[in-house]
Amino acid sequence: MIKRFGYRNVMAVPKIEKTVVNVGAGRAGSEAKFKERIEKDIALITGQKPSPRTARKSISGFKIRQGNTVGFVSTLRGRRMYDFLDRLVSVALPRSRDFRGIEARSFDQKGSLNIGIREQIIFPEVVYESSKDIFPFQVTVTTTAKTKEEGSELMKLMGFPIKQ
Numbered sequence: 648m649i650k651r652f653g654y655r656n657v658m659a660v661p662k663i664e665k666t667v668v669n670v671g672a673g674r675a676g677s678e679a680k681f682k683e684r685i686e687k688d689i690a691l692i693t694g695q696k697p698s699p700r701t702a703r704k705s706i707s708g709f710k711i712r713q714g715n716t717v718g719f720v721s722t723l724r725g726r727r728m729y730d731f732l733d734r735l736v737s738v739a740l741p742r743s744r745d746f747r748g749i750e751a752r753s754f755d756q757k758g759s760l761n762i763g764i765r766e767q768i769i770f771p772e773v774v775y776e777s778s779k780d781i782f783p784f785q786v787t788v789t790t791t792a793k794t795k796e797e798g799s800e801l802m803k804l805m806g807f808p809i810k811q
Contacts, residue, residue, distance in 0.1 A: 648660050648661070648797075648800060648801065648804065651800065652797060652800075661758065661790050661791045661792035661793075661797050661798065661801045662790065662791055662801075663728065663729075663732070663788060663789070663790055663801070663805070664724075664789045664790060664791055665722055665723065665724050665728060665789050666722075666723040666724075666728045666731060666732060666786065666787065666788050666789070667720060667721070667722050667723070667786070667787040667789070668689060668692070668693050668697070668720070668721045668723070668731075668784060668785070668786055669718065669719075669720045669784060669785045669786075669787065670685055670689055670697070670718055670719045670720070670782065670783075670784040670785075671717065671718045671784075672685050672716060672717060672718050672719060672782075681780055682699075682716055682719075684779065684780055685719060685780070685782055686699070686719055688767050688773050688782075689719055689721055689767075689784070690721075691770075691772040691773055692731075692767065692770045692772055692773065693721045693723055693727070693731055694723075694727050694730065694731065695721055695723070695727060696721075697719035697720060697721040698719065698720050698721065698722075699716045699718075699719055700716065700717055700718040700719065700720055701713075701714050701715060701716055701717065702714065702715050702717045732788070732805075734770065734771075735786065736805075736806050736807055736808070737806075738770070738771055739764075739769045739770045739771075740769075740808065742769040743764065743765070743766070743769045744765075744766075746808075747810065748808045748809060748810040749762060749802075749807060749808060749809045749810065750810055751799060751809060751810060751811075754795045754798050754799055754802075755795070756794070756795055757790075757792065757793070757794075757795075757798070758790045758792025758793065758794055758795055758796075758797050758798020758799070758801070759787060759788060759789045759790055759792075759798060760787070760788040760790075760798065760802055760807070761785065761786075761787050761788075762785070762786045762787075762788075763783060763784075763785050764783060764784055764785070764786060765783045766781050766782075766783070767781065767782055767783075767784060768781060788802070790802075
């Protein structure tokens with residue numbers, strides 16, 4: 648990357664800053680068991696307990712009250728982040744249905760990658776037989792890259808299967 652983008656300093660080369668795993672549990676409504684299962688599965692996948700996110704204000708059309716849990720988020724950094732990304736790239740993504748690579752449009756203008764995963768059961772930690780509910784979640788890999796091209800190149804060099 649130093650040669651391709653002409654960095655003058657090694658510290659200017661982009662790196663992965665953090666990975667955020669985000670799950671919306673709004674469709675569960677007031678079903679506490681479903682939210683517990685989501686929390687347990689995300690804890691298994693990421694290796695740490697997710698933080699519950701509550702609704703800031705009530706919305707009657709969605710049957711949401713202020714203070715209700717509407718999702719879970721887990722921010723990974725350091726060794727835990729790299730372990731998660733390794734499992735995501737080498738095990739989980741190839742197990743997902745009809746996977747042909749990550750689209751180039753999944754990168755935002757700052758070089759961060761956003762992936763939507765339809766089923767949590769593609770991770771080997773989650774036992775398919777004991778999983779009653781299948782839920783989608785989002786993975787955001789935040790980088791220190793300045794442009795989309797730099798972020799894409801960083802992910803390719805790290806082994807992410809990105810489409811051409």
